[in-house]
Amino acid sequence: MPAIEAESLTRCYGKRRVVDGVNLSVPAGTVHALLGPNGSGKTTIVRMLATLLRPSAGSARVLGFDTVLAAAQVKKNIGLVGQFHAVDPRLTGAENLAMFARLNGYAAKAARLHVGELLERFELLDAADRQVQTYSGGMRRRLDIVAGMVVRPAVLFLDEPTTGLDPRSRHEIYEYVRSFVNDGTTVVLTTQYLDEADKLADSVTIIDAGKIVAAGTRDGIVEAVGTGLDVVIADGRRCGEVAEIVGRFGGRPGASHDSATELSFAFDGQSIALLPILRALDDAGIAVQDIGRRRATLDDAFLALTGHASERISA
Structure with missing residues (x-):
C-alpha cells in the first residue's frame, strides 16, 4: 500500500x-x-x-x-x-x-x-x-x-x-x-x-x-525532455543571436547560468545537429569558446514543461 x-x-x-x-x-x-x-x-x-x-x-x-x-x-x-x-x-x-x-x-x-x-x-x-x-x-x-x-x-x-x-x-x-x-x-x-x-x-x-x-x-x-547543449561564447552581448541560431535547429533555452557568456539549450529527441550549429555560429561571426552535448537536466525539464525558469540557488 x-x-x-x-x-x-x-x-x-x-x-x-x-x-x-x-x-x-x-x-x-x-x-x-x-x-x-x-x-x-x-x-x-x-x-x-x-x-x-x-x-x-x-x-x-x-x-x-x-x-x-x-x-x-x-x-x-x-x-x-x-x-x-x-x-x-x-x-x-x-x-x-x-x-x-x-x-x-x-x-x-x-x-x-x-x-x-x-x-x-x-x-x-x-x-x-x-x-x-x-x-x-x-x-x-x-x-x-x-x-x-x-x-x-x-x-x-x-x-x-x-x-x-x-x-x-x-x-x-x-x-x-x-x-x-x-x-x-x-x-x-x-x-x-x-x-x-x-x-x-x-x-x-x-x-x-x-x-x-x-x-x-x-x-x-529528463529523458522525455531530450538532450542538451551547452555553449560558451566570447562576447555575452551576442547571447540573443546565439539563442536565435540554435533555435533554428530545435533548441529551446534551458537552465540559466551565472555567467553572461554561457548558455544552455534543451532539444527534443536524442540528436543535435552540432556541426551545422557550429557552422551557423561561425558564419554569424560569433566566437565560440566551448560547445558540447550533454544530457538534459531537471532544470531543462522544468523550463520545457512549465515555461518558467526555476528559481534555484546553486549549491
Whole structure:
C-alpha cells in the first residue's frame, strides 16, 4: 500500500482552482518531490495531505487513513515543517522541543529523554540551552525540522525547508532527510531548488497552475525532455543571436547560468545537429569558446514543461 494516495485532489477559492484534479501515489520509505513555480499549488497540496485544508473535491489517504474522515489518525502519524519557523524564538532549543513533545503526549521525564536524544542526533546539543533567537538561520531551520520529527512520524512533509539557507546548511539538511528515510520515514518535499530534488528525490511530480504536467522518476522526466547543449561564447552581448541560431535547429533555452557568456539549450529527441550549429555560429561571426552535448537536466525539464525558469540557488 502506498504511504500517500490522492485521487482527483482539488482545492478552489471562489471560482479559482488552485489545485486541479491532482493524482499522487507515493511509495513508503521514499522521498517524493513536488516541484513547481511560485503559486503552482505545491503548498496547498501539502496542506490538504496534512489535514490543514479540506479538499473541494477528490480525496486523499495517508497511511490508508482518509485525510477528512480520519484526520485525527493522519495527524498522529505525520510531521510537518512549513515555510516559516514554527519554534518560539524566546524559548531555548530544548524548551521548544520539550513543548512539542508534551503536546504530543509525552510524559515530562520521557519528553526530556526524547529531546536529549534528538538534540544529540541532530548536532544541536551544544546550543540546547540558548534562546532560539540567538541561533543562525541554518540552526533554526534544523530545529524546525527536528520539531517535526518529535513524534517520529511515518510521513514527514517538508515545505521548502531550505529556502534562504546557505549551501552548507542546505547540505546538512539533506543528510538529515536521508537519515529519516533510512529509518523508514516517507518524505514529501516541496522545493524550487531543482538540485535539491536531484539529490534527494526518488520520484518527482511537476505542478503548474494547479495541474500535474509531469510525474515519474527524475531520470524518466529528463529523458522525455531530450538532450542538451551547452555553449560558451566570447562576447555575452551576442547571447540573443546565439539563442536565435540554435533555435533554428530545435533548441529551446534551458537552465540559466551565472555567467553572461554561457548558455544552455534543451532539444527534443536524442540528436543535435552540432556541426551545422557550429557552422551557423561561425558564419554569424560569433566566437565560440566551448560547445558540447550533454544530457538534459531537471532544470531543462522544468523550463520545457512549465515555461518558467526555476528559481534555484546553486549549491
